Amino acid sequence: MLSLLVHVCCAPCAVYPLTQILGREPGADLLPWFYNPNIQPAEEFVRRRDAVAFLAQQMPSLVPGIPRPLRVDFSPPYNPGRFLAAAALDPTEPQRCRACYETRLDMAARAAVEKGLPAFTTTLLYSRRQRHELIREAGEKAASEHGVEFYYEDFRRGWKEGLELSKRLGLYRQRWCGCVYGAS
Numbered sequence: 001m002l003s004l005l006v007h008v009c010c011a012p013c014a015v016y017p018l019t020q021i022l023g024r025e026p027g028a029d030l031l032p033w034f035y036n037p038n039i040q041p042a043e044e045f046v047r048r049r050d051a052v053a054f055l056a057q058q059m060p061s062l063v064p065g066i067p068r069p070l071r072v073d074f075s076p077p078y079n080p081g082r083f084l085a086a087a088a089l090d091p092t093e094p095q096r097c098r099a100c101y102e103t104r105l106d107m108a109a110r111a112a113v114e115k116g117l118p119a120f121t122t123t124l125l126y127s128r129r130q131r132h133e134l135i136r137e138a139g140e141k142a143a144s145e146h147g148v149e150f151y152y153e154d155f156r157r158g159w160k161e162g163l164e165l166s167k168r169l170g171l172y173r174q175r176w177c178g179c180v181y182g183a184s
Contacts, residue, residue: 002028004151005115007108007122008072009036010178011051011171014123016162017155018055018070019062026065031117032056035076035107037083038100039178045078051172058169073115076107084180091181097131100179101138109142109150119149126155126162130177 002025008014014032021028034052039045056070086099105122112120120143124135136152143150155162166173 001025002030002151003117003119004028005031005033005108005112005117005120007104007120007124008032008034008052009104009122009124009127010048010174011055012162012166012173013126014052015055015062015165015169015171016158017121017123017126017153018059019165020155020158022059022063022066026063029117030070031115032070032072033076033108033111034072034074035104035111036178037078037080037103038087039078040080040180042078044174044178047172048174048178049074055169055171062165073111076111080180087179087181094131094134096179096181098134098138100177101131101135102141105135105138105142105150106145109139109146109148112148113146117148119143119151121151121153123155125153126158128156128159132156 034049039048052072056072059070060066060068083100083103086103087096108120124130139150
């Protein structure tokens, strides 16, 4: 049985990976984990957090055999300081993106270890707008440093399906990654 911490960046990026994993492995032990210190301002963080909570409630209607809403771990506090310190070293692309991925996936690997889960992944692997290879590198690096497995799957193949599901559910769909440098 698959046992996995799933770093969740936002609801639109989570809907496809979560439905796919649970659809293939109905007995999977998944712990969606929301940690995103990159999101600016705090109001945007709250909108995204609330959309993930809504998605978790909708999962039984999306995946046959899921008897109850998913339990999402929202325990990491909103604290953009670590991300801002890392990104400020070189705020140009792709370096700030690398710092962002490394910050979040390092914490995801740590959380997997703390929660006794043997592996972790991230819904960042769904987005066609993210730097996929940097995400994979950051995940593999964090896995190696913390002694857990990085579950890699290229979820971009489900881009259209996830987009349609997010629209059908009326999920809040943001217009940027959340980074203060990318806000318009």
